[in-house]
Amino acid sequence: MSDTVIRVENLGKKYIINRKNQERYTALRDVIADRAKLFGRRIKKPFAQQNKHQTFEDFWALKDVSFEVKQGDRVGIIGRNGAGKSTLLKILSRITEPTTGRISIKGRVASLLEVGTGFHPELTGRENIYLNGAILGMSRVEIKKKFDEIVSFAEVEKFLDTPVKRYSSGMYVRLAFAVAAHLEPEILVVDEVLAVGDAAFQQKCLGKMEEVGKEGRTVLFVSHNIGAIRALCKSGILLSEGTLVANDLIDNVITNYISSPVSCSDTYIAEKNLEKPHFRKIEISQGERISGNAFAIDQPIRIKFHVERLEKKEIIIGIVIRNSQGLWIHHSSDEFNSETVNNSSSRRECRLPPYALSPGKYYVDAYLGQRNIETLENIIDCLIFEVEFTGIMSDRTTAGDWKGICGPGLLSWH
Numbered sequence: 422m423s424d425t426v427i428r429v430e431n432l433g434k435k436y437i438i439n440r441k442n443q444e445r446y447t448a449l450r451d452v453i454a455d456r457a458k459l460f461g462r463r464i465k466k467p468f469a470q471q472n473k474h475q476t477f478e479d480f481w482a483l484k485d486v487s488f489e490v491k492q493g494d495r496v497g498i499i500g501r502n503g504a505g506k507s508t509l510l511k512i513l514s515r516i517t518e519p520t521t522g523r524i525s526i527k528g529r530v531a532s533l534l535e536v537g538t539g540f541h542p543e544l545t546g547r548e549n550i551y552l553n554g555a556i557l558g559m560s561r562v563e564i565k566k567k568f569d570e571i572v573s574f575a576e577v578e579k580f581l582d583t584p585v586k587r588y589s590s591g592m593y594v595r596l597a598f599a600v601a602a603h604l605e606p607e608i609l610v611v612d613e614v615l616a617v618g619d620a621a622f623q624q625k626c627l628g629k630m631e632e633v634g635k636e637g638r639t640v641l642f643v644s645h646n647i648g649a650i651r652a653l654c655k656s657g658i659l660l661s662e663g664t665l666v667a668n669d670l671i672d673n674v675i676t677n678y679i680s681s682p683v684s685c686s687d688t689y690i691a692e693k694n695l696e697k698p699h700f701r702k703i704e705i706s707q708g709e710r711i712s713g714n715a716f717a718i719d720q721p722i723r724i725k726f727h728v729e730r731l732e733k734k735e736i737i738i739g740i741v742i743r744n745s746q747g748l749w750i751h752h753s754s755d756e757f758n759s760e761t762v763n764n765s766s767s768r769r770e771c772r773l774p775p776y777a778l779s780p781g782k783y784y785v786d787a788y789l790g791q792r793n794i795e796t797l798e799n800i801i802d803c804l805i806f807e808v809e810f811t812g813i814m815s816d817r818t819t820a821g822d823w824k825g826i827c828g829p830g831l832l833s834w835h
């Protein structure tokens with residue numbers, strides 16, 4: 422049909438993974454760095470033997486995915502971690518090639534993927550704006566017309582002539598979003614980069630994406646923030662383990678997503694070592710564990726964080742707790758307890774008091790950052806756990822009796 426702008430047919434993407442060293446998550450910059458290292462190694466040691474304990478195997482990050490997007494559609498792409506969302510966006514942005522199948526795209530695509538893509542680190546903010554415009558096929562005059570709008574949206578006036586490698590990740594994302602959204606692409610593709618950080622800027626971005634959609638341009642948006650997806654998108658695509666499981670109106674796709682079973686996970690362990698501060702381990706526990714990550718509502722729950730490569734940095738740790746409807750029911754960081762937290766300690770802990778949450782399943786995102794500077798790491802769904810009726814509530818067997826988002830411990834009665 423003539424108004425189809427994206428057609429994806431039987432798309433598959435295969436990665437060869439190293440079993441011993443399997444990574445849960447790889448950003449593009451890591452792939453580039455790894456390739457550079459590999460290249461260097463080959464030159465230095467042409468006869469280097471492979472470690473005999475390593476086994477390589479095929480891993481399909483996307484399998485037989487087909488769908489169409491029409492001009493002006495705003496499509497939310499949802500799915501658990503590792504479902505293949507970022508891989509799909511990278512293929513649509515032509516940053517990586519599909520292994521099987523094909524895509525056809527009508528129009529210019531501007532994408533905001535993980536930090537590290539799209540901008541040249543040595544060039545200044547100003548130069549990168551012109552470079553991105555040129556890549557999108559715009560003339561210098563056209564870019565000039567948009568320039569001031571981009572700079573004021575991104576709030577980076579003072580740093581326009583600074584190389585972007587010196588930008589904090591917050592500034593980087595602001596400028597990258599402003600460029601992608603203002604340079605009049607026909608198709609705007611936005612990955613999860615807006616997940617954490619400045620809530621006001623997030624709101625501004627959502628508003629801008631809506632505007633872009635209203636102008637008849639097409640938007641593809643990945644987020645774990647179900648509220649934002651529901652507000653922005655008309656239709657949705659649900660991916661699970663690389664397969665497309667739903668492609669429907671957004672409300673139907675969200676219902677499908679939140680009702681699909683997910684197993685709990687009480688520990689996150691980093692599977693790779695990074696140069697910068699990062700989470701080594703995140704653990705959730707309760708003195709008296711019931712079973713399978715279900716915690717008693719009447720007892721405190723502890724979350725412990727262990728950070729590696731802290732060196733002399735002072736960092737803050739924050740968490741977001743989402744319920745099974747995908748709503749952010751809590752967001753806080755240890756900045757709120759500056760008198761008890763040692764900012765240079767590699768171990769932190771937070772404690773949920775009894776009855777803080779209603780019975781149900783919860784999803785935790787954790788992030789690590791430097792105050793007012795940058796987010797160093799953001800791990801979505803690092804923990805998944807359940808709260809069960811116990812204690813004075815143990816006879817309340819139907820969760821439907823308790824409809825509040827916050828637990829009954831929010832109020833005290835006198």
Ligand SMILES: Nc1ncnc2c1ncn2[C@@H]1O[C@H](COP(=O)(O)OP(=O)(O)O)[C@@H](O)[C@H]1O
Binds near residue numbers: 437501505507
């Ligand atoms: N460059 C890569 N090499 C090997 N595996 C990868 C690479 N990129 C992604 N993967 C794997 O592909 C799967 C899908 O990843 P991704 O598209 O990032 O998922 P999502 O964005 O939905 O969390 C994951 O299991 C991930 O570990």
Ligand SMILES: [Mg+2]
Binds near residue numbers: 506507508613
């Ligand atoms: Mg992703």
